[in-house]
Amino acid sequence: MRLRFWGVRGSVPTPGPATLEFGGNTPCLELQGAGEDVILFDAGTGIRPAGIDLLARAAGRPLRIHLLLSHFHWDHIQGLPFFTPLFRSNSHITIYSSGFSAALSEALHGQMSAPYFPVPFASVAARVDLVELGSRTATIGSVSVTPVEVNHPQGACAYSVESDGVRFLYAPDREHGDARLDAVLQEAARGATVFVSDAQYTPEEYEAHRGWGHTTWAESARVAREAQVKSLVLFSHDPSHSDELLRRIEKDARREFADTFVAKEGWEFEL
Numbered sequence: 001m002r003l004r005f006w007g008v009r010g011s012v013p014t015p016g017p018a019t020l021e022f023g024g025n026t027p028c029l030e031l032q033g034a035g036e037d038v039i040l041f042d043a044g045t046g047i048r049p050a051g052i053d054l055l056a057r058a059a060g061r062p063l064r065i066h067l068l069l070s071h072f073h074w075d076h077i078q079g080l081p082f083f084t085p086l087f088r089s090n091s092h093i094t095i096y097s098s099g100f101s102a103a104l105s106e107a108l109h110g111q112m113s114a115p116y117f118p119v120p121f122a123s124v125a126a127r128v129d130l131v132e133l134g135s136r137t138a139t140i141g142s143v144s145v146t147p148v149e150v151n152h153p154q155g156a157c158a159y160s161v162e163s164d165g166v167r168f169l170y171a172p173d174r175e176h177g178d179a180r181l182d183a184v185l186q187e188a189a190r191g192a193t194v195f196v197s198d199a200q201y202t203p204e205e206y207e208a209h210r211g212w213g214h215t216t217w218a219e220s221a222r223v224a225r226e227a228q229v230k231s232l233v234l235f236s237h238d239p240s241h242s243d244e245l246l247r248r249i250e251k252d253a254r255r256e257f258a259d260t261f262v263a264k265e266g267w268e269f270e271l
């Protein structure tokens, strides 16, 4: 299996010369090689190129897609109205959420309603099923996916994903500092093959952004070390972070946790 990073940026898309290397699309991650079904995490603007690629790979065959949403902040759903498989009648898309943020149906219909978008969510051509997991595990072929509550304004989840003895934890948006939820995350990360972690801020930037719902690369490295994960992937880069700064962050983070990588758009990570 491998992870394909379609979007790695937090908050808002950041096209431009300063982000060419790491990319400017907001979160979307694909788990590849786990069977015929497509498994995607979050629907930031990275899901638009993902959809184009999926249709090309399917070459006219029906697509069976599972999309797991961590929460409904714009940067995690804003690509969905531009996800081409949604407008194909031979797509079957199941969209999942956890019980730790808002109601799934209202959020998705809401963003594709007047005056925000011309095509109502109810009228898309694909067959769409909505599943609110609460804290239950979803089984998709050989893959099991379990929501894990995280500390984030208005609620969000991480997903603990397991298949054939390989486990990764996808925790795109979270802030440290809540003792109960810090312990929950630490436990979920324990022994993971890969920990994809919010690293929006540098430790210096964090002080001015306390309570905004994000953590730092240093805190992510601390969790990775204590949970003895194999690899740490820093994710949800701040819109103000240039390629140059992200390269520096990777260097700094590797001093704290050697197997650290800064997520890069288009990158494939073997599990």
Ligand SMILES: [Zn+2]
Binding pocket: 071, 073, 152, 156, 173, 213
């Ligand atoms: Zn968020």
